[in-house]
Amino acid sequence: MINIKSIWENHKPTGDIIIKTRIDEIPHLNCFAATNHITGQHLYIMSVSKNVAIPELKNYRFKGVEIYTLPFEDKIELYIYLLDNELKDIFSLFVQNILEDIEPSVTESDAITTTLNVVSKWKKLFDKINFNGLTLEQQKGLIGELLFLNYLLNNKKTSTNAVNAWTGVEQEFQAKDFTLGSVGIEIKFTSSKQPRIKVSNERQLDAESLNELFLVLYSTEAVKDNGISLNSIVEQTRKNISTEEERNLFKGKLQLYGYFDEDKEHYGKMYSLKKTFAFNVTSEFPKIVKSDLPLGIYDTSYSIEISAVENFIVESETIIEKI
Known part of the structure; x- marks a missing residue:
């Protein structure tokens, strides 16, 4: 490169x-x-x-x-x-x-x-890019992606390529949140008391040219103290990245997301992680993809009940094994 x-x-x-x-x-x-x-x-x-x-x-x-x-x-x-x-x-x-x-x-x-x-x-x-700061929903989405990025950084098999694998900021290129070879991972973050999977369009759970697609859902609750904030997870990620070149790449991707250090005072809201779900998005997984839609219909958002996809739950380690 x-x-x-x-x-x-x-x-x-x-x-x-x-x-x-x-x-x-x-x-x-x-x-x-x-x-x-x-x-x-x-x-x-x-x-x-x-x-x-x-x-x-x-x-x-x-x-x-x-x-x-x-x-x-x-x-x-x-x-x-x-x-x-x-x-x-x-x-x-x-x-x-x-x-x-x-x-x-x-x-x-x-x-x-x-x-x-x-x-x-x-x-x-x-x-x-929102140069005036991230909305609360955008903050949650970024926290979720950085939680998974740290999971990759802390695993010997994926640590060296983790920042490159974070493709969530490249949505214009129809990337998944993370892409490692032929494996894609979509990340969701919720603080709802009744967790569900919110899918924003028909491309998110479309395996496209991938061999494997996984979905990771972080279920959290808002807390006043001793939780994860966007600022804290950004700093934790920077510490976990081993080279200056990768830290520069990480900073550039944060800015593409709309995160700038000068807005830090607005990103102190904290969450406590209750449970992490990982799903194998197979052809049987209930979802809407582009091929399901009539001509002219697009940007279809929908929600999936956790109870409807319990049979697709896998251990997080399964994702690493497939990479």
């Missing part, structure tokens, strides 16, 4: 305003990680021939990121410029995604088309 963030971090002043490092891992394309030496802002540059058609870019711009082109000698340079340094961890994930997707491109035109497709996906993700 190309570590774009480490390239930026290793940039040293050269006397130029823009410090550029060519990304040699993609030798057939002219791609650069760059830093504005004056402002410290990061950017990504792709240089292509003048005869490569690049569409109007005004519809590709989004919060904290500027996208534009500049002529350079006999080339055109596409700039993706980070304006808000608070978003540098998200920006790293964004550019990483571009590099991974353009690597198989045969021509510069293919690479530009692929780049703008990735930009469009990430624009949708950025537009969904």
Whole structure:
């Protein structure tokens, strides 16, 4: 994997305003990680021939990121410029995604088309980020996902790939909350006195191309003291992550979720974990998936009674065994 963030971090002043490092891992394309030496802002540059058609870019711009082109000698340079340094961890994930997707491109035109497709996906993700803090339901959902992330971090078999496996923030790519190879895991968190499984759309329990799909439900109750808060589980996760690179990745994914440290004062509500349920979502598991719906019906939400799926309960260790 190309570590774009480490390239930026290793940039040293050269006397130029823009410090550029060519990304040699993609030798057939002219791609650069760059830093504005004056402002410290990061950017990504792709240089292509003048005869490569690049569409109007005004519809590709989004919060904290500027996208534009500049002529350079006999080339055109596409700039993706980070304006808000608070978003540098998200920006790293964004550019990483571009590099991974353009690597198989045969021509510069293919690479530009692929780049703008990735930009469009990430624009949708950025537009969904709540920069004014998370709602209570969003906080609960994030606590649930971080509880399971810590379960993976604390298991030798999954600890090294746990943060990468957290794909819940990539919902625009129709990912499951966690994806490890051909195994997917959906996470639910409830503080209801009568726990049930709330499914928000027909994609969540669709195994799609997975060999195995599991659902984990954390049943909790709200408490005043000695419980789990969003802030406490975030700090616990940071301590459990062993490398700086993974902590940066984790921070970027938190920001994609809408969690920013400056909002911490709003995330003190605590919960006590009563019980953890794990279910094997087989073809017989009661659910609604896309193939069940008439044409034109989508985003179907529904609830499942625990008593209706007791036969599908498995031990949490079963999930690890299947990975």
